[in-house]
């Protein structure tokens with residue numbers, strides 16, 4: 001029996017693609033799955049690569065088929081399924097073996113699992129994998145959380161299967177325990193915001209300016225050849241060119257406008273709030289998905305409240321600049337959250353390196369990320385991307401277009417929650433003196449909470465009760 005370098009448990013969309021990727025790179029992989037027929041079907045479909053794939057129907061056989069120390073990678077849903085599999089496999093492993101959770105997991109659970117398994121002298125790695133099925137198959141971006149020791153063992157395998165940007169593998173050890181899963185969560189939060197921005201721009205073009213799907217596709221194709229280049233813009237252009245084989249209508253027009261969500265966007269927002277932060281663009285994107293699922297209510301409200309959306313007149317150049325400004329701001333919100341979490345959990349995240357490993361393989365890969373990586377290399381104040389000179393200059397150029405776009409949309413009754421949140425955050429952050437003096441006075445009046453006075457130390461109260 002061949003002893004495999006690594007084991008992959010979970011042969012769904014992502015696990016099977018990762019196994020094939022490893023096999024293609026000459027790595028012997030032990031494979032297993034909860035439902036056995038899936039193992040057989042996978043082997044049948046894997047062609048020549050099957051010689052590197054070693055199937056096991058039982059967990060004991062799967063473990064016995066691995067080189068020691070063992071590397072066992074799970075690609076299954078997070079939560080109870082992962083806890084259950086850890087409980088089942090841990091007694092079969094030896095001290096020094098490693099469990100890798102490569103799914104999308106809540107980083108709090110990852111921290112707990114890492115601590116539990118350390119007590120059993122097992123290594124645990126929480127690894128975010130991005131790129132969807134094609135990324136996993138041909139080169140994902142991978143965000144690793146774990147010890148230096150685990151990284152030494154995993155790096156050769158992961159570097160060989162990762163996406164590459166100018167030769168640099170898009171994989172890195174980002175910090176201990178939950179760091180990798182947290183970074184993946186924020187990646188997905190930015191993904192939510194970027195997807196929502198594209199949806200809002202599509203809506204303005206279609207319903208505000210009466211463009212057809214192929215016309216919007218052509219514009220997105222042009223955008224995809226410049227500063228707005230990104231995987232998500234590219235796939236959206238392709239989506240908009242597709243026709244429904246049943247009706248002949250544009251495919252986009254027969255898809256129900258109710259978005260799914262599996263949790264990573266919501267986790268990003270929750271963690272931002274827990275850290276005393278905010279990521280309002282990501283929150284807007286999560287909210288928009290939630291509102292989208294209230295289809296019945298929206299259909300009723302369209303009749304009761306009136307759903308007219310008036311025409312807007314915006315140039316393609318204005319929309320492009322608005323998109324660029326908003327995309328920068330979404331990334332800025334994500335990176336400042338990474339910076340805050342890094343301080344709070346003492347992860348010492350390298351923001352420039354994170355931007356670098358997002359330049360290829362992952363869902364949010366874009367031309368902008370190369371500029372962001374450069375900005376973090378040049379900027380001492382980590383986390384505040386909007387203050388990096390090159391980014392501030394680009395924002396200065398593009399913000400008037402974002403303002404014009406949001407104003408036109410609001411005036412004509414188009415909902416643009418992510419674009420609006422971008423502008424509100426930008427305008428809030430550029431005010432040295434904001435609105436919170438009123439809040440502080442109100443809190444003092446009703447609750448004697450006190451406030452700080454400008455230029456004085458200590459806690460003060462106003463003359464309200466005299």
Ligand SMILES: NC(=O)C1=CN([C@@H]2O[C@H](COP(=O)(O)OP(=O)(O)OC[C@H]3O[C@@H](n4cnc5c(N)ncnc54)[C@H](OP(=O)(O)O)[C@@H]3O)[C@@H](O)[C@H]2O)C=CC1
Nearest residue numbers: 010011012013014015034035075076077078081103104132
């Ligand atoms: N799809 C994507 O684009 C991405 C997904 N991910 C993450 O990767 C992980 C897998 O996702 P994906 O491949 O899309 O999912 P799929 O639904 O395609 O596959 C799920 C896999 O998990 C197994 N599984 C489900 N429940 C259990 C359980 N209770 N115990 C043991 N095994 C179980 C399934 O086994 P069975 O065949 O027996 O049902 C199957 O192998 C998730 O954590 C997901 O969040 C990460 C990045 C991108």
Ligand SMILES: O=C(CO)[C@H](O)[C@H](O)COP(=O)(O)O
Nearest residue numbers: 130131260261262263264363
């Ligand atoms: O991690 C991913 C992409 O990076 C997965 O596709 C994830 O499922 C996306 O999130 P959601 O299903 O909530 O849209």
